[in-house]
Amino acid sequence: MAYTISTSLAVYFVIWWITLFLTLPFGVRSQHEDGKGTDGTDPGAPVLARMGRKLIWTTVISAVLFAAGMYAYRMGYFNIERLSKLMGVPI
Secondary structure (H helix, E strand, O other), X not given: OOOOHHHHHHHHHHHHHHHHHHHOOOOOOEHHHHXXXXXXXXXXXXXXXXXXXXXXXXXXXXXXXXXXXXXXXXOOOOOHHXXXXXXXXXX
């Protein structure tokens, strides 16, 4: 089996990390947009980041993407023969 537990965890971690960076800007209001700036801070600093909510959404989205990838792998869409033929690389 090509996917061991450690490989699966590494792939999930990479998907989770990329998804975290994709979800960070959603729902963030800067101090400039909110009109409540604090002296000595950057006007672009977030008023309320809501990191707990973002971490939960990141985990859910990553789990769905990982499950879809594992399903595609199990069905044979991500095997070396198919991918090499798709890219035109002889084995």
